[in-house]
Amino acid sequence: MEEGRRGGVAGGLTRAIVALRHVVVLAWIAAAVAAVVWLPPLGGSDGTDLPLADDAPPLEAERRSAETFGAPLIARTQVVVSRPEGLTAEEHAELARFAVAVTRGEVQGFEEVAAAIPVPSAGALAPGAQGEPASVLTYLLFDGLPSIPLQVTLGERYLEQAPVPDGATAALTGSTPARDQQLTTIEDRMPWVVLITLALIVVVVALVFRSPVAPLVVLGAAAVAYVVDLRVIAWVGERTGIAATDDIEPVVSALLLGIVTDYALFYLFTARSRLRAGEDARGAAAGAGAHVMAIVMTAGLITALGTASLLVGRLDFFRAFAPALALTALVSVAVAVTLLPALLAILGRAAFWPGGAREEDRPLRHRAPLATRLLTTRGVAAGVALLVLGGLGTAAYQVGDMRLGLGLTSGLASGAEAAAAGFAPGVTAPTEVLIEGPGATDPATLERLGDALAGRPGVADVLGPGDPLPSLAPEAFVDPTRSAARLALVLDSAPTEHRAIEHLEAIERELPAMLADAGAPAARASLAGDTAIASASIRAMEDELLRVGAAALVVNLLLLALFLRALVAPLYLLVANALSVAATLGIATLVFQDLLDQGQLVYYVPFASAVLLLALGSDYNVFLVGGIWRAAERHGIVPGIRSAMPQASFTITVAGLVLAGSFAMLAVVPVDALRQLAFVMGLGIAIDAFVVRPLLVPALITLFGRAGFWPGERPRTGRAEDPVGAGAEP
Numbered sequence: 246m247e248e249g250r251r252g253g254v255a256g257g258l259t260r261a262i263v264a265l266r267h268v269v270v271l272a273w274i275a276a277a278v279a280a281v282v283w284l285p286p287l288g289g290s291d292g293t294d295l296p297l298a299d300d301a302p303p304l305e306a307e308r309r310s311a312e313t314f315g316a317p318l319i320a321r322t323q324v325v326v327s328r329p330e331g332l333t334a335e336e337h338a339e340l341a342r343f344a345v346a347v348t349r350g351e352v353q354g355f356e357e358v359a360a361a362i363p364v365p366s367a368g369a370l371a372p373g374a375q376g377e378p379a380s381v382l383t384y385l386l387f388d389g390l391p392s393i394p395l396q397v398t399l400g401e402r403y404l405e406q407a408p409v410p411d412g413a414t415a416a417l418t419g420s421t422p423a424r425d426q427q428l429t430t431i432e433d434r435m436p437w438v439v440l441i442t443l444a445l446i447v448v449v450v451a452l453v454f455r456s457p458v459a460p461l462v463v464l465g466a467a468a469v470a471y472v473v474d475l476r477v478i479a480w481v482g483e484r485t486g487i488a489a490t491d492d493i494e495p496v497v498s499a500l501l502l503g504i505v506t507d508y509a510l511f512y513l514f515t516a517r518s519r520l521r522a523g524e525d526a527r528g529a530a531a532g533a534g535a536h537v538m539a540i541v542m543t544a545g546l547i548t549a550l551g552t553a554s555l556l557v558g559r560l561d562f563f564r565a566f567a568p569a570l571a572l573t574a575l576v577s578v579a580v581a582v583t584l585l586p587a588l589l590a591i592l593g594r595a596a597f598w599p600g601g602a603r604e605e606d607r608p609l610r611h612r613a614p615l616a617t618r619l620l621t622t623r624g625v626a627a628g629v630a631l632l633v634l635g636g637l638g639t640a641a642y643q644v645g646d647m648r649l650g651l652g653l654t655s656g657l658a659s660g661a662e663a664a665a666a667g668f669a670p671g672v673t674a675p676t677e678v679l680i681e682g683p684g685a686t687d688p689a690t691l692e693r694l695g696d697a698l699a700g701r702p703g704v705a706d707v708l709g710p711g712d713p714l715p716s717l718a719p720e721a722f723v724d725p726t727r728s729a730a731r732l733a734l735v736l737d738s739a740p741t742e743h744r745a746i747e748h749l750e751a752i753e754r755e756l757p758a759m760l761a762d763a764g765a766p767a768a769r770a771s772l773a774g775d776t777a778i779a780s781a782s783i784r785a786m787e788d789e790l791l792r793v794g795a796a797a798l799v800v801n802l803l804l805l806a807l808f809l810r811a812l813v814a815p816l817y818l819l820v821a822n823a824l825s826v827a828a829t830l831g832i833a834t835l836v837f838q839d840l841l842d843q844g845q846l847v848y849y850v851p852f853a854s855a856v857l858l859l860a861l862g863s864d865y866n867v868f869l870v871g872g873i874w875r876a877a878e879r880h881g882i883v884p885g886i887r888s889a890m891p892q893a894s895f896t897i898t899v900a901g902l903v904l905a906g907s908f909a910m911l912a913v914v915p916v917d918a919l920r921q922l923a924f925v926m927g928l929g930i931a932i933d934a935f936v937v938r939p940l941l942v943p944a945l946i947t948l949f950g951r952a953g954f955w956p957g958e959r960p961r962t963g964r965a966e967d968p969v970g971a972g973a974e975p
Contacts, residue, residue, distance in 0.1 A: 526593025901934020
């Protein structure tokens with residue numbers, strides 16, 4: 246039996262790794278050093294904020310507007326100057342004179358700024374202006390499309406040189422500075438996320454194995470994998486042209502540290518069991534590797550291909566995340582199956598010092614735990630399955646109320662609040678309404694259309710060619726030669742969040758009728774601006790859900806079917822996984838939208854977390870159900886469950902705790918998207934590890950019985966009194 250376990254490809258590879266253990270360790274250290282020296286670091290991309298194709302309607306409308314009028318009405322970077330008691334007329338004039346000088350190119354250092362347009366709230370003449378306290382919002386328009394960091398640098402330079410009055414507050418606002426601040430916050434907090442996660446790993450592993458050395462084995466593997474993975478992702482991104490931005494790093498770090506620790510736990514538990522059985526260091530390491538390698542490689546492949554299924558999506562967001570997550574899984578597997586057995590072969594019993602591998606410490610168990618025995622009783626299994634499925638289904642029902650937004654406003658609170666002091670919230674990103682075609686330039690038509698828009702819910706103000714400010718430069722709003730005109734629409738809520746998006750989508754649906762009523766039925770209206778782009782991004786993400794979700798489910802199903810050599814069991818296991826993910830998202834919807842009153846989930850959180858949770862859930866299926874399958878083939882289904890469940894459940898519980906904790910640490914970063922992702926991933930993994938795996942899965946295996954093995958060879962059912970599992974170690 247022992248030789249059989251150590252035979253085959255896995256056994257041969259592991260024996261070679263153990264024989265070359267010192268070379269393997271040195272090779273990985275050299276690989277980490279080489280990655281730092283020769284491969285580029287992750288991040289530094291100045292990619293776009295939103296996952297839209299270049300031909301998306303809002304972007305097309307923005308380009309047509311710029312071609313027709315010379316520049317769009319949209320400015321994504323603004324400078325706001327305000328004071329609680331207001332600004333004097335002279336202070337307004339000073340700020341306006343500086344803006345004019347920048348526009349004329351009279352101030353050095355602003356060559357990329359096409360125009361600086363100051364808009365005062367005094368007199369309520371500007372769009373969305375609320376009067377007191379008076380403030381000035383200056384829109385910065387740029388030549389071309391400068392990078393996000395350059396726009397922010399120019400905005401900060403404007404703040405430094407502008408004549409800000411004594412006692413006044415000056416701040417940047419707009420979607421571009423908000424995005425930049427989010428990336429800066431992520432970069433600043435990432436060291437703390439990694440350190441706290443590593444501390445959690447050390448504490449959990451040390452307590453489980455009662456050893457200060459075992460955590461060092463995990464940390465060594467995690468450190469090597471972390472350094473190599475981030476550099477390889479950046480290198481692949483450069484070679485493929487797929488941007489690897491800074492905001493990928495938190496998700497990659499949490500996934501890598503979590504699954505490397507999971508795989509390390511599999512090796513540590515198995516090696517300790519063999520050492521307690523009397524094997525020497527090399528024998529225990531080789532045996533553990535032969536036993537665990539297939540499980541880890543299958544689990545890693547499921548995670549890699551499951552996350553790579555994002556590539557079937559057409560959005561840049563999916564195409565950027567997919568290779569990063571897939572590479573993370575592959576690097577984790579490579580480190581786990583080579584470096585871990587090499588370290589265990591070198592350390593031997595010292596890995597569990599001061600006594601965690603003594604034979605006398607091995608717990609004795611002659612019977613499976615009562616809970617496991619009860620779950621192999623069909624009546625109890627049916628009750629547990631109904632209870633768990635009912636609870637998950639109830640939680641999943643909340644997904645129907647999910648609302649999505651971009652989550653940018655949390656990134657720049659000070660500037661947004663300062664702007665709101667004198668203007669409606671939507672003034673930081675007005676929506677441009679571009680009208681083209683017969684009747685588009687008729688003043689009466691534009692006035693009627695502006696009045697109709699102003700009366701729609703969620704609209705704070707509409708700026709048209711007949712208003713005082715546009716009348717100073719009418720050519721910026723009407724071009725009779727091209728039969729085109731445009732209006733500026735200011736919403737009464739944060740422009741990239743769900744409430745504004747919902748209001749603008751209603752306006753978009755009504756625009757054709759409004760144009761007809763205004764006297765231009767043959768004209769067409771298009772929307773441009775951040776709110777329109779946010780709406781299109783969310784719709785595109787929802788459209789991709791079916792494609793990406795189907796690909797992820799198919800990949801997970803095929804790999805589970807190949808691993809278990811069955812079709813029925815993978816189907817019900819995948820249904821359990823999917824229901825667990827839906828329940829997690831339902832609870833997140835309830836927590837963030839209702840209990841915390843955030844009103845929305847950030848648009849990519851549900852989709853990214855769903856793919857990750859499906860893949861990681863299949864990981865645990867491989868470890869748990871694979872063990873049950875092997876035991877069932879030898880002894881029968883009921884004894885197989887009782888034999889494999891105790892050790893596998895404890896291992897999965899510890900692994901799930903570490904993996905959930907790794908993702909939960911993302912909450913250290915004060916960005917809505919990452920805090921929501923931390924909650925969703927932590928909760929989803931906890932539900933999987935503490936509810937689905939130990940309760941629902943064994944109950945389903947019991948209920949389906951031999952049918953679950955179809956079309957493979959069906960084992961006997963097994964007798965409930967079969968005393969298999971004696972001495973199983975948790």
